[in-house]
Amino acid sequence: MAARSYSRLRSLGASLRLAVLSFLADPQWLIPSMIAPVIFGLVSYMLFQGTSPTLVLYAILGAGMMSMWGQTLYGSGWATGQDRNLGTLEPTLSAPTPYLYVVLGRVIWNTVSGLLGGAIVFAVVGIAYGRPLPLANPLEFVLLFIFVILSLAAVGIVFSAAYVYTRYAGFIQNIGEFAFYVGTGCMFPIVLLPFWSNPVSLLFPPTWALDALRILAIPGYHGLAWGFWGDLIGAVATTVAYLAIAGTVFSRVEKHVLEVGNLSDW
Amino acid sequence: MSPSAAIRTHGIRRSYAARKGFLFNEIVRTDALKGVDLEVNSGEIFGLLGPNGAGKTTLTKILSTLLLPTEGHAEVLGLDVVKDAPRLRPRIGLVLGGERGLYNRVSARENLRYFADLYGVPTAERAGRITEVLDRVGLTESADRRVEEFSRGMKQKLHIARGILHRPELLFLDEPTIGLDPKSARETRKLVRSLVADGVTIFLTTHYMFEAEELCQRIAVLTRGRIVANDTVQGLSRLVGGDRTLEVEGYGFDDAEVEVLRRLPGVSRLKYEEFGPRIRYTLRVRTSELTPPTVQASLPGHRELAIRERRTSLEDIYLDLVEEEAA
Known part of the structure; x- marks a missing residue:
């Protein structure tokens, strides 16, 4: 048993x-790890720079999330797709x-580089804003931020399985990318979406985790009906569920x- | 299963389903293997020959746990290839070869290190093993170059290095010398022999008849998903009618003369080929009594005959078997 775990x-x-x-x-x-976060950060800042700091922070959190998606979730699936293209899957x-x-090892790296992407967004906006963005609970924010990345990684592992399953997984993920941005509330609150889509949004850990992040970082932000702790429980539960189903x-x-x-199709 | 059998298959069938049509609602099935029974002895080099699409790679992948059979049963090193795949994998090596199958952006050494870890090569031995296999395939000087800079032959060598890195008891080699220059191909054959000397069983598929003839103790011919012959080269030559071949070339043979050739003592098989106006009859001969002069004497009307005598090669045997099956 120990030998197997070590292996x-x-x-x-x-x-x-x-x-x-x-x-x-x-x-x-x-491009996805360094340049995309800079672009996401600057575009979000420019769109909201005339508004209140709260709204800027809201948008920046979404931008950070989008760049982390690219690196963590997309990267995890893409790496398996590369195994198909290179013929190394067999x-x-x-x-x-x-x-x-093998996928977990890649996900760890993509998580680290996703964190880097998120940090770049905050740094870029901080520079453009002229001072660091005002976070209500910085320490808790950083801890939750790391958890958000893990929740993305959990979804990424399941997406990787799709790349093993079929060579067409890339198409599905490309189509799903923008739906994910919108559906998880990166761009705007999910309450603005049609009601029927809300339960679908709640199937994804980042929806819960991002809402919790915003509650923590933005004073006066109310978010989803169940508050910070409800968000956190939902995020942990859905992340654990994703990790559990990933193995199966x-x-x-x-x-x-x-x-x-x-396996050799590409 | 005999105690010395490294591989034993019984009734292995494999079919592939492909969806076709506008809505992909039409399923087309292709039978790649139609009941393969095979036994490979421990410590031997076993050759599997067959035309393109015969099912060689499919069989290799089933035996190396990369594909599930649709029907039938296969044991490798005494383990079921389906149920015991996790226990079997560390004990076998697979070399599929080709341009793909390697991480191009990193060096040959890094590729090997990665697979050494996946195969559980002891950490203390890892660096030494990598150096050893790189040396064995002749890639020492290119060890730290990126694989994307490698020629096809160098990639092929790296595939082989990866296949033997974890010291498998049985190695599957799917066309190992394809793309190699003659010198490298010869070195690879030498490496294969040295592996057998180390106690490794080799399951080899190849299109090069001389390679199979030079290396393999036993050879099976797979065509259209079936094993049509399985024996030593000598055994196979008996199967196709003799280890001697006489080629009779000339112009304008009539039916009676062809019948004379067919009825010559010791002739077991007669093949006909045309080269423009010139006609060649190839005779597989069982006895040593039938010689070019006796053939010439049996056709007194043909003074311009060219008659050559040679040993029946594996290529002759292979073509006879494949053509027979196709017919």
Whole structure:
């Protein structure tokens, strides 16, 4: 048992190391990790600069979330898509380690670089604003911010399974990207969306986590009906649910692709 | 399963389903394997030959746990390839080869390090093993170069290095010398022999007949999803009618003369080919008594005959078997 856990941890470490090396070796990653957050931050600031600091902060949190989505969630799925394109999915799946641990290693790296993206947004807006954005509870905010990233990573793991399942997962994720921005309240409150879509929004951990972040950071912000603690419980519950289903989804998807035989399709 | 069998399959079938049509509502099934029974002995180099699309890669993937059979049963190293896949994977190696299958942005050494960790190569041995396999495939000098800078042959060598990194007991090699220059191909064959000397069983698929003939103790011919022959090269030559071949070339043979050739003592198979106006009859011969002069003497009307005698090659055997199955 201990040997198996060690072996899986090693695989996770190897995957993390390869993700970092691939990131450093590939200049195209500068766009989602460094340039996109700057653009998201500046555009949001310029759109709301004449309004109250509260509204600016609201928009900036959404912008930070969008850049983190790109890096954490999209990156996790995309890396598995790359395994398909490179033809490395077959040799990786033929190794003794469950593929889930390879994905987890990548997700850790994408989480770190997602944090970097979020931090860049705040730094850029802070510079444009002339001083640091006024956060009501900075320490709690940072802790929750890290949790938000983890909640994105949990969704990212499930998305990765889609890339193992089919070579068309990229299309689905590209289409879903803007729906996710809107549906989770990155751009504007979900209460502005049609009522029927609200339960769908609540299936995603970032909806809860982002609302909790805003309650914490913006004085006078009320958010969803159940308040900060309700948001937090919802965020933790949905994140745990995503992590739990990720393991099951991965083992089923692995079995499915071995049945269908589409591992080398790209 | 005999105690020395490394691989044993029984009735392996595999079909692929593809969705077609405007709404993808039409399912087209293709049978890649139609009941494969096979036994590979421990410590041998077993060759699997077959034309493109015969099912070689499908069978290799099933045996290496990358694909589930639709029907049938397969055991590798005494383990069921479906139920015991997690226990089997650390004990086998797979080399699929080709341009793809490697992380191009990082070095060969980093590729190997990654897979060493996935295969659980002990950390203390990892660096040494990587150096050793890079040396064995001749990539030491390029070890720290990015794989994207590699030629096809170098990538092929790296695939092999990855396949042997964790010291598997059984290695699946799917066309290992494809894309290699003659020198590298020869070195690869030497490496394969050295692996067998180390006790590794090799399951090799190839299109190069001389390679199979040079390396393999036993050879199976797979065509249209079925094993049509499985024996040593000598055994296979008996199957197609003899280890000697006589080629008789000339112009304007009539039916009676063809019948004379067919009825010559020891002739078991007669093939006909046209080269413009020139016609070649290829005779598989069982006995040593039938020689070019005796063939010439049996066709006194043909003074311009060109008759060549040679050993029946694996390529002859292969083509006979595949053509027979196609017919």
